[in-house]
Amino acid sequence: MAPAPALIRLLVQLARPVRLAERRLPFVERLVRTPLTATDEVAVRRACAQGGARLGEFYHWYLQKLLVSTLIRGLDRKRALALISSVDHTDYAGLASITGRANGTLLAVPHHGHYIFSIIHLAERLRAFRRVLVFYGQPSTHQGNEIFDVLHGVIFRDGDNVEVVHDTRQGMAKAMRALRNGDVVVIMPDVFRNEEHTEIIPFCGRQMNVMLGTAMLARRTGATIVPVVARQHGKGLGFETWFGTGIVHEAGPDHEAPGGSVPIMDYRVTRELFDQYETVMRPELLYWQFVRQHMGRASEHVELGKDELRALLALLPRDPQIAAPVLTLDLRTSTA
Numbered sequence: 001m002a003p004a005p006a007l008i009r010l011l012v013q014l015a016r017p018v019r020l021a022e023r024r025l026p027f028v029e030r031l032v033r034t035p036l037t038a039t040d041e042v043a044v045r046r047a048c049a050q051g052g053a054r055l056g057e058f059y060h061w062y063l064q065k066l067l068v069s070t071l072i073r074g075l076d077r078k079r080a081l082a083l084i085s086s087v088d089h090t091d092y093a094g095l096a097s098i099t100g101r102a103n104g105t106l107l108a109v110p111h112h113g114h115y116i117f118s119i120i121h122l123a124e125r126l127r128a129f130r131r132v133l134v135f136y137g138q139p140s141t142h143q144g145n146e147i148f149d150v151l152h153g154v155i156f157r158d159g160d161n162v163e164v165v166h167d168t169r170q171g172m173a174k175a176m177r178a179l180r181n182g183d184v185v186v187i188m189p190d191v192f193r194n195e196e197h198t199e200i201i202p203f204c205g206r207q208m209n210v211m212l213g214t215a216m217l218a219r220r221t222g223a224t225i226v227p228v229v230a231r232q233h234g235k236g237l238g239f240e241t242w243f244g245t246g247i248v249h250e251a252g253p254d255h256e257a258p259g260g261s262v263p264i265m266d267y268r269v270t271r272e273l274f275d276q277y278e279t280v281m282r283p284e285l286l287y288w289q290f291v292r293q294h295m296g297r298a299s300e301h302v303e304l305g306k307d308e309l310r311a312l313l314a315l316l317p318r319d320p321q322i323a324a325p326v327l328t329l330d331l332r333t334s335t336a
Contacts, residue, residue: 015064106226133186
């Protein structure tokens with residue numbers, strides 16, 4: 001028998017005392033299959049301190065994730081949507097600008113909070129107005145992504161105007177066609193497969209590797225990027241979807257940029273996207289899927305002002321590895 005939404009919410013509430021923990025709880029780590037290394041513990045505690053939280057809130061969050069991923073698979077369409085509706089506290093007024101837009105829309109959703117609930121409800125609301133494609137890594141190469149395939153099969157049927165697309169060559173071509181046709185594509189820009197294909201940006205006080213793919217899609221299709229974050233609401237399963245300010249790429253689909261300025265503009269757009277994320281995620285970074293990797297970086301990102309940059313530039317000519325070698329010519333002539 002499938003669990004009722006009320007039972008799932010009750011189980012999450014029963015686990016709330018875990019939030020009070022200040023010390024490591026190895027038995028919980030084993031239960032949620034997330035053992036913390038010494039580096040992980042330092043990273044999580046940094047995120048907790050940043051948001052004024054206890055270590056136990058990290059454990060409670062992972063217990064929520066375990067319960068949801070395990071139990072929601074047994075729900076049918078009606079019960080799954082009932083569960084999500086019962087914990088959704090979103091003001092959907094922000095959707096008006098999306099449904100009324102003629103060009104394509106990239107809903108850029110990081111792996112933060114109950115982002116799966118957020119994506120499902122966004123797709124459910126938007127499908128009456130626009131075709132929705134949910135673009136993500138293949139489950140075979142991205143562990144855990146099979147939940148999207150499962151939920152799509154449970155909640156959305158043929159003709160529902162919602163489709164899943166994997167990050168293959170064919171999937172990318174399909175997403176680009178959809179954006180050019182004015183459709184909505186949901187993308188998760190905080191993940192990558194190959195670090196060699198990333199650029200580094202500052203995010204929440206540290207350096208972060210990101211792909212410029214979201215900016216590239218916007219540039220090549222003329223789509224508007226809308227930052228979206230699933231934020232925590234209360235101490236249970238509650239969430240609310242935050243909508244950022246739409247980002248229009250300054251280079252259009254037919255832009256010819258000399259001197260390699262297109263990558264620079266893609267970088268600027270990516271910086272703007274993650275700057276918007278930071279305004280809402282920084283105090284809640286504990287609920288980000290990649291918090292351990294990010295906060296585990298040894299050094300913080302240092303932002304230099306104009307005066308500091310000028311001082312550094314003035315030192316460059318004095319660096320012996322940069323300065324041109326000084327040649328000394330011996331002009332003396334020898335006599336026989």
